[in-house]
Amino acid sequence: MTTATRERDLYLVANSTDELGGVTAWTHQMARLFQTAGHRVHVIGVHRADLKMAVPETPDYPVTALYPEHPLTARPMRGRRRFSVPARRREARRLAAKKRAIAELDTILGQARPGSVVVVTQVWPMEWLRETDTSHLTLIGMSHESFAYSRACHRYHWVKRHYPHVDRWLALTQEDADIWTAEGLDNVGFMPNALAHLPAVPSPRTANVVCSIGRLADQKGIDMLLDTWAKVAPHRPGWELHLYGAGTDEPALRRQATELGLDGSVRWQGRTDDVPAALAASSVFVQSSRGEGFPLALMEAMASGVPCAAFDCAPGVREIVRDGEDGLLAPAGDLDALADRLLRLTGNPRLRDAMGERARANVQRFSEARVLDMWEELFALLER
Structure with a gap:
């Protein structure tokens, strides 16, 4: 130190x-x-x-x-x-x-x-x-x-x-x-x-789980993520979206998930004090924010070797994620593009492993x- x-x-x-x-x-x-x-x-x-x-x-x-x-x-x-x-x-x-x-x-x-x-x-x-x-x-x-x-x-x-x-x-x-x-x-x-934490062992990336970690509030764009997941879920039976977080928007978001027919594939995990464990149980991380600074959750996911799909909503996001190398970025607010990135990562284990390993190495520059x-x-x- x-x-x-x-x-x-x-x-x-x-x-x-x-x-x-x-x-x-x-x-x-x-x-x-x-x-x-x-x-x-x-x-x-x-x-x-x-x-x-x-x-x-x-x-x-x-x-x-x-x-x-x-x-x-x-x-x-x-x-x-x-x-x-x-x-x-x-x-x-x-x-x-x-x-x-x-x-x-x-x-x-x-x-x-x-x-x-x-x-x-x-x-x-x-x-x-x-x-x-x-x-x-x-x-x-x-x-x-x-x-x-x-x-x-x-x-x-x-x-x-x-x-x-x-x-x-x-x-x-x-x-x-x-x-x-x-x-x-x-x-x-x-x-x-x-970067707050580098786990000793990265995620094995074997679970059919995409996770999001963040407040259930407008800035984090969970409403857009649910709309995006509605495009992904029919093509990825057996995969689940795990939402970690709490916030005032939760009741409205739960209603939205039900209306979209996602209750069978979305898991509301609540807030967590053990982010490394949540990431270790995931194979893909998704960030759907409307705006960000220099997101810690994104860095923690990469440190866990979990490849990320994210909206390119801020300079900090593209500073952390090298698009196409250690993660995949979509234009901010483009739900079809974010769905495409999630389909690519969930459908290709070799791509997940390659990007996850590069993400874990690259994020250590912070x-x-x-x-x-x-x-x-x-x-x-x-x-x-």
Whole structure:
């Protein structure tokens, strides 16, 4: 394991410290990695989550949530709202809670020693950090989604508003960093996610199982995956689609599967805390997301030697998967193309084995040691 060039206080600030999802997994992965390298780490979340992720091990670093639940959203006090007593009371509660949160954040960061670094894993916490004294700190902002996905929602404007003020802000790929630079930001770099785990033994790829791992939410495109599987299943009797994950869309997705006649070939596995076991029991991995950043589940599948069929929905996806070499990509949203990739992988054991073996070898270029070296180089650069 890489040793830090110098010990630092590192603060990882996220939307939540315990929310089910890839950013939370990344936050705790990097916290453990930085601590192993010799840094002192504190993980801070804006709030505690409703849909929680099970952290594999009890953290041996401080973890702080500024709010016990999602904070109230600001609502403009215009029109009739200016004279509404409930609205004014709600706004007073929101402001008082935010003042307490900022005071707690100020106290934590005020204890930072010289050379300390704050890594903001998502742009929303900048709303609180901009009201906190960070003049003695190096501030690094991140986005864990592609430029295109940010551009399609409010986070594009948050990035443009908040990230010009940080010392460096990081996209997940050089491709996206170049796009953000063309948007007028002059402090952009990139940092890939790190491969969290390399199983000692890869999947045998003998089970007639295609698996998907991710939240049952719109971004992950499970509705598109079900429509795709309806095209595949008639040609692959005996194969099953295993869906690992939980989310608010599950009832609607289950109804969709029933309407498509897929109840005999789709298995709802729920959330899993043992991703390696899920992958070891699979022969093909599928990712049907509408948008992604640098998907950890995709890397974990490849590390398990499970070949992937995925929508080419983000630079991070095509950075991880070398199309035609260690996996198969389909144009984003093209259900027929994704079905074609799944039919090719499920129908050809030799292709599965060849791509799975290459995937396991190729994905190791994102090993924790290599990514940690990139972080240490960035810390040293920002100190000059």
